Amino acid sequence: MNGILVVGSVALDSVKTTAGKSIEALGGSATYFALAASYFTEVALVGVVGSDFPNEHRSTLERRGVDLAGLKAAKGKTFRWAGTYGKEASIAKTLATHLNVFKEFKPVLSEAQRKMPVVFLANIDPELQAEVLAQMKGPALVACDTMNYWIESKPAAIKKLLTKVDVFFSNDQEAMRLTGAPNALQAAEVLADWGPSVVVIKKGEHGALMKVGAKFFVFPAYPLARIKDPTGAGDTFAGGFLGYLASSNSYKDVEHLKRAMAYGTTMASFNVQDFSTKNIEALERDLIDERLHDFTDRLTVPRADEFLKGRRAVTA
Amino acid sequence: MNGILVVGSVALDSVKTTAGKSIEALGGSATYFALAASYFTEVALVGVVGSDFPNEHRSTLERRGVDLAGLKAAKGKTFRWAGTYGKEASIAKTLATHLNVFKEFKPVLSEAQRKMPVVFLANIDPELQAEVLAQMKGPALVACDTMNYWIESKPAAIKKLLTKVDVFFSNDQEAMRLTGAPNALQAAEVLADWGPSVVVIKKGEHGALMKVGAKFFVFPAYPLARIKDPTGAGDTFAGGFLGYLASSNSYKDVEHLKRAMAYGTTMASFNVQDFSTKNIEALERDLIDERLHDFTDRLTVPRADEFLKGRRAVTA
Numbered sequence: 001m002n003g004i005l006v007v008g009s010v011a012l013d014s015v016k017t018t019a020g021k022s023i024e025a026l027g028g029s030a031t032y033f034a035l036a037a038s039y040f041t042e043v044a045l046v047g048v049v050g051s052d053f054p055n056e057h058r059s060t061l062e063r064r065g066v067d068l069a070g071l072k073a074a075k076g077k078t079f080r081w082a083g084t085y086g087k088e089a090s091i092a093k094t095l096a097t098h099l100n101v102f103k104e105f106k107p108v109l110s111e112a113q114r115k116m117p118v119v120f121l122a123n124i125d126p127e128l129q130a131e132v133l134a135q136m137k138g139p140a141l142v143a144c145d146t147m148n149y150w151i152e153s154k155p156a157a158i159k160k161l162l163t164k165v166d167v168f169f170s171n172d173q174e175a176m177r178l179t180g181a182p183n184a185l186q187a188a189e190v191l192a193d194w195g196p197s198v199v200v201i202k203k204g205e206h207g208a209l210m211k212v213g214a215k216f217f218v219f220p221a222y223p224l225a226r227i228k229d230p231t232g233a234g235d236t237f238a239g240g241f242l243g244y245l246a247s248s249n250s251y252k253d254v255e256h257l258k259r260a261m262a263y264g265t266t267m268a269s270f271n272v273q274d275f276s277t278k279n280i281e282a283l284e285r286d287l288i289d290e291r292l293h294d295f296t297d298r299l300t301v302p303r304a305d306e307f308l309k310g311r312r313a314v315t316a
Numbered sequence: 317m318n319g320i321l322v323v324g325s326v327a328l329d330s331v332k333t334t335a336g337k338s339i340e341a342l343g344g345s346a347t348y349f350a351l352a353a354s355y356f357t358e359v360a361l362v363g364v365v366g367s368d369f370p371n372e373h374r375s376t377l378e379r380r381g382v383d384l385a386g387l388k389a390a391k392g393k394t395f396r397w398a399g400t401y402g403k404e405a406s407i408a409k410t411l412a413t414h415l416n417v418f419k420e421f422k423p424v425l426s427e428a429q430r431k432m433p434v435v436f437l438a439n440i441d442p443e444l445q446a447e448v449l450a451q452m453k454g455p456a457l458v459a460c461d462t463m464n465y466w467i468e469s470k471p472a473a474i475k476k477l478l479t480k481v482d483v484f485f486s487n488d489q490e491a492m493r494l495t496g497a498p499n500a501l502q503a504a505e506v507l508a509d510w511g512p513s514v515v516v517i518k519k520g521e522h523g524a525l526m527k528v529g530a531k532f533f534v535f536p537a538y539p540l541a542r543i544k545d546p547t548g549a550g551d552t553f554a555g556g557f558l559g560y561l562a563s564s565n566s567y568k569d570v571e572h573l574k575r576a577m578a579y580g581t582t583m584a585s586f587n588v589q590d591f592s593t594k595n596i597e598a599l600e601r602d603l604i605d606e607r608l609h610d611f612t613d614r615l616t617v618p619r620a621d622e623f624l625k626g627r628r629a630v631t632a
Contacts, residue, residue: 018498087498182334182403183521185541205499206522207536216541217614220523220534225501255618262617296617298533301578302571303609 003042004246005113006030007132008122008235009102010047010057010071013276014082014095019228025276026057027081029122029145032232035280036239036267037120038064039288041246044113046070046132050078050101060281070113074101085230092231109135118246121165122235123147126157133164141251143167143242145234151178159194166251168196169238172203184209185216198257200241200264202234210261212254219261222269222295229275233268236280240267266292319358320562321429322346323448324438324551325418326363326373326387329592330398330411335544341592342373343397345438345461348548351596352555352583353436354380355604357562360429362386362448366394366417376597386429390417401546408547425451434562437481438551439463442473449480457567459483459558461550467494475510482567484512485554488519500525501532514573516557516580518550526577528570535577538585538611545591549584552596556583582608 013027034043044067051073061068079102082095105124114137121129121144129144136142142165146158151174158178162168168191170178175187188199188211199211207220241264248256266288270279329343350359360383367389377384395418398411421440430453437445437460445460452458458481462474467490474494478484484507486494491503504515504527515527523536557580564572582604586595 183541185539189541203522206519207534209536209539215614216539218523218536218539219615220525220536223501223525223532223534225499225505225532258614258617259620293619296619298531298574299535299615299617301574301612301615303612304575 003044003116004037004118004120004242005044005046005070005109005116005136006033006037006120006122006239007046007107007129008033008120008124009079010045010049010053011079011081011102012053013231014080015229015231015275016084017229017275018085018087019226020275022229022275024080026060026281027232027276028079029124029232029235031061031277032235032271032280033120033122033239033242034061034066035064035277036236036271037243037246038066038239039267039283039285040240040243040263041118043067043243044070044116046107046109046113048072048074048079048101048105050074050076053078060277064281069110070107074104076101083231107132117141118143118242120144120238120242121161122238123150126150126154126161130157130161130164133161141166141242141245143169143238145169145238146174146178148174148177162191163195165196167198167200167242167245169200169202169234169241171234172201175201185211188216197252200238200261202237204230204233208237208261208265210257212257215254217254217258217261219265219299222265222291224269224273227272230272231275232277233272236271237264237268240264243267262292262296263288266295269295319360319432320353320434320436320558321360321362321386321425321432321452322349322353322436322438322555323362323423323445324349324436324440325395326361326365326369327395327397327418328369329547330396331545331547331591332400333545333591334401334403335542336591338545338591340396342376342597343548343592344395345440345548345551347377347593348551348587348596349436349438349555349558350377350382351380351593352552352587353559353562354382354555355583355599355601356556356559356579357434359383359559360386360432362423362425362429364388364390364417364421366390366392369394376593380597385426386423390420392417399547423448433457434459434558436460436554436558437477438554439466442466442470442477446473446477446480449477457482457558457561459485459554461485461554462490462494464490464493478507479511481512483514483516483558483561485516485518485550485557487550488517491517501527504532513568516554516577518553520546520549524553524577524581526573528573531570533570533574533577535581535615538581538607540585540589543588546588547591548593549588552587553580553584556580559583578608578612579604582611585611 008030009028011028179190181187324346325344327344495506497503
């Protein structure tokens with residue numbers, strides 16, 4: 001089987017932002033990641049939901065071709081999260097977390113899943129991430145994310161996991177907390193020393209940076225003056241990034257990695273324009289590429305010689 | 317006379333950062349701006365210093381060809397500022413401000429100065445900025461900056477001034493405070509409504525954004541994991557931006573404006589790598605262009621068709 005295996009949470013989210021609210025909508029790190037990656041490659045999802053998980057949410061994932069053979073339906077309630085965002089839109093205040101069936105999540109991969117070439121370990125317990133990884137049979141690319149809860153409670157397990165990871169995603173606050181570094185760039189240096197050849201640090205409205213070898217590549221966010229719901233933006237970013245990279249079959253080429261950053265940025269920008277997964281569950285690849293080109297064209301500053309020839313004239 | 321007229325402060329700064337300190341070193345908004353712009357075009361500086369202003373500082377500006385005919389030496393002491401920066405390097409804590417001779421600053425422009433094509437009104441009293449502008453004889457491009465002190469005390473005067481300004485520079489916190497907008501992009505929208513055809517919002521370590529017409533162009537900062545002293549970075553950015561733009565003789569072309577953003581970013585990055593003006597007082601244009609190209613190359617994500625032809629292969 002080709003494509004990406006993602007292991008993480010599938011949840012029902014209740015969110016309130018300055019733009020409105022959504023109640024028990026489809027959420028979870030594996031959900032956002034899988035939907036975003038599905039525009040680029042095959043995706044198989046491993047997770048658990050309760051017996052109350054609505055069929056329509058299952059259908060949303062299936063319509064995007066996400067393989068749900070690994071989405072276990074357990075007796076009990078689905079993982080629920082409730083949060084609110086103030087004017088500073090990128091910082092969530094958690095109102096409630098009910099792990100429910102997710103508390104007992106112990107994924108056992110099928111033979112087909114073990115053989116997948118790319119794996120994304122979304123932000124679950126780092127010891128569980130390591131157990132999943134140990135089941136894989138020589139994946140070509142291993143990527144993971146984490147979150148504050150695990151940084152506080154199991155930093156040594158994260159550090160140990162990172163020795164086996166190729167691409168590490170983190171947000172800037174988490175990266176600084178995990179490493180003790182005073183800024184995101186120094187945090188990326190420390191994280192790269194711990195193992196991953198590619199470190200991606202997400203900075204919300206300020207974009208994202210990537211460290212590859214000795215070099216940093218920093219990209220802004222796609223400029224949106226108004227957003228509705230930032231929930232899942234980080235996982236959507238990772239889905240666009242890894243989805244593109246998996247489809248490129250070239251995991252170490254800097255130009256592919258830069259395009260992966262641009263695709264991650266583009267997918268995250270669609271996600272924050274509506275609540276829950278509404279805006280990323282029914283996109284078209286053409287629309288994605290159109291925004292990608294708009295994003296990269298705005299960033300392109302041709303060298304003076306190219307510029308004088310007028311080869312890339314753009315008007316506002 | 318060609319080039320840019322800058323009206324603003326020339327000061328003696330005492331600064332402490334996590335990287336060290338500097339005592340009574342050359343500073344002031346007009347100083348940083350003039351040095352940065354001097355690599356691109358002629359610069360005439362209008363300001364005032366006291367009788368204690370060291371000749372070596374005057375020489376530093378003169379060596380860069382800055383016209384100091386408008387730098388008045390008044391009886392009394394030079395404007396002094398003292399500040400400190402913590403781990404969050406971009407936020408200064410002011411320890412002392414002594415305006416001294418700057419308190420009585422009432423610039424009267426010479427005939428030659430009134431005829432200059434580009435004017436930059438650095439962050440002085442907005443009523444004084446308007447008085448200076450009233451003396452100008454039909455400049456082709458008017459730019460200004462401001463600061464929190466004037467946003468708190470004279471917001472109406474700033475708003476009135478902006479009706480006569482083409483390019484407005486501000487940092488993100490100031491822009492949000494002045495407009496009441498919840499983020500930098502919306503602040504730029506409001507500011508553009510007030511008059512300037514180009515609004516540039518500086519975000520420190522997170523880069524800068526520009527609004528031209530309906531479109532936003534957002535650029536990251538040049539990635540530096542370690543900086544020594546962020547003092548003057550905003551004015552140095554403006555100097556690189558307007559210096560390049562003045563040299564281009566094309567003030568409305570979007571591609572020139574994007575290059576101006578890249579030059580502003582590049583000059584600011586040199587500035588923060590050492591204390592005071594040390595790193596921008598003796599640069600070479602070649603070094604500037606080399607870093608500019610490094611910066612713009614990292615940001616360039618070629619379209620897939622160009623990419624597949626391998627025309628822009630870059631390795632880390």
